[in-house]
Amino acid sequence: MDDARILIIDDDPDIVTAARLLLKRDYRHIESLDQPEGLPERLEAGPLDVILLDMNFGPGASSGAEGLEWIERIRAIDPDVIIIMITAHGGLATAVEAMKRGANDFISKPWANERLLATIANALALARSRRESLALRGRTVALMEDAARPDHQIIGDSPEMAQVLKRITQAGPTDANVLLLGENGVGKELVARALHRASRRAGEVFLSVDCGAIPESLFESEMFGHKKGAFTGANADRVGRFEAASGGTLFLDEIGNLPLGQQAKLLRALESRTIMPLGARRSVSIDVRLISATNIPLEALGDPARFRSDLYFRLNTIEIHLPPLRDRRQDIAPLALHYLEKAERHYGKAPKPLSEAARAHLMAHDWPGNVRALRHAAERAVIFSQTDHYQPQDFALPHHPPSMPEHPAPDDLNLDRLERQTIKQALLQHGYNISRAAKALGLTRAALYRRMEKHGL
Structure with missing residues (x-):
């Protein structure tokens, strides 16, 4: 049964009784007034969904002037309530004037029951659709504001981030x-949001989907939608x-x-620029800017047993490689300070500086979890720090002894081991700066990344 609140205003008790008996089968809350003067007090007491007016x-009244006047008074109190006018046969001109003044619809006396029920149902459906549209616009605005928050700004002055x-x-x-490429935690979604903000679509929605979290059986429904009854459990349409x-x-x-x-x-969806919701008879055109991300190396993406080459070429009109944090160490301190300040605000802690020992400790760490791991370490430090400066132990980082060069035995001529050691020495010598190490080795950055992946560096 519908929970819509309906108020009937008519001075004819037979009309009110007939309407009540008809509507109570479908609607739970039905009220009535014999005169409109009690309407302002009723509207102040709580919202109504529909007013049958x-x-x-009064005896002999036929001009409709009272009803027209009350439309304007109702709209001044509640602009959103549905007003359905009740008019006698022959009052079509008055009914049209009522709709110009703000009525949603009208019915004639004596009414056909199906006509009255359909009029109310249609008006309620339209009102709910408008509310959902307003809510959706509100969520879209909130999402756009969320995308522009400082927390979603990219932090980093290193040459590697300057290139990004x-x-x-x-x-x-x-x-x-x-197509965004990089290890877990390097900030691929931040870059995706930055691309969105820089686009002509910046005023529209940015929607993020974790493809790895969608069960294979639900992929089409999640991505393309479905119609009610398309499969067991599809109890409503889904976008x-x-x-x-x-x-x-x-x-x-x-x-x-x-x-x-x-x-x-x-x-198929990308090639045709259309989707077919499950259970639908017609395809739906799509207009989206697509940004994709993966932590899988290019070599693996090039394996047809793992990733379709035709899809790969559709996705990577432009490729952006995001460097791991160990390859842009000069960004570690600014990022740490940013996340420390954020956690201090969140937990209501007094701001305090980062000690030089802690700074050096953070700079020396390889950060296998990248920026995400740094953010979590900063949050732990804010929670557990007991001194007036953040100290190395506050960040609870695992201890990694300094990497020492692994000199192969003089008679070791294994090319793989020699290549691995040469690359490792170049990386250490240049502080894991990929550009400089690649230049010293006579390689491109992409070639060095491939070799690092090969040797687990």
């Missing part, structure tokens, strides 16, 4: 698909992620974790 009150920021500036204003992000940016994180079958379905 007679056009005339340059690529964002170049690629952001375009609608080209972007898929592609349609929900229409006009904006869809960020597919962990794209490399998609099974080949799901990759094929995704490819």
Whole structure:
């Protein structure tokens, strides 16, 4: 039974009784007044969804003037309540005037029961649709504001991050698909949000999807949507992620974790720029800017047994490689200070400085979890620190002794071991600066990354 609150206002008790008997089968809350003068007090007492308002009150009244006047008074109190006018046959001109003044619809006396029920149901459906639309717009605004928060700004002055920021500036204003490559925790979603903010779609929604978290059996429903009854448990229509992000940016994180079958379905959607919700008879056009991300190395993406080459070429119109934190060590201290300040605000702790010993400790750590791990370490430090400066022990980092060069035996001519040692020496010599190490080795950055992956460095 519907919980809509309906108020009937008519001075004819037979009309009120007939309406009550008809409506109580479908609606739980039905009230009545024989005169409209009690309406302001009733509206002040709580909201109504529908008002059935007679056009005339009092003996001999037929002009509809009272009803028209009350429409304006109701709208001044509650602009959103549905007003359905009750008019006698022949009062069509008055009913049209009522709708100009703010009535939603009208019915004629004596009414057909089906007509009255349909009028109320349609008006309620329209009102709910408007409320949902307003709520959706509100959520979209909140999402856009969330995307622009300082917490979502990229922090880093290293040459490696300068290159990333340059690529964002170049690629952001375009609608080209972007593939973000990098280890877990390097900030791929931050870069995706920055690309969205730099695009012409910045005023629209940014929707993030973790592809690795979607069960294979639900992939089509989650991404493309479904119609009511499309499968067991589909009790209502569902809008898929592609349609929900229409006009904006869809960020597919962990794209490399998609099974080949799901990759094929995704490819079809990208090629046709349409989706087919499960159970639907017609396809739906999509208009999204696609940004994808993966922590899988390029070599693995190039393996057809793991990732479709045709999908790969669709996704990587532009590639952006995000360096791990160990390759941009000059950004560690600014990032640590940022996350310390954020955690201090969150936990209501007094700000305090980072000791030089702690700074050196953080700089020396290799950060296998990258920026995400640094953020968590800073939060722990804020919670547990007991001194007036943050000290090394506050960050609870695992102890890693300084890496020592592994000199192969003089008679060791194994090329793999020699290559690994040469690369490791170059990285240590240049403080894990990939650009400088690659230059010293006579390699491109991409070639060095491939060799590092090969040797587990």
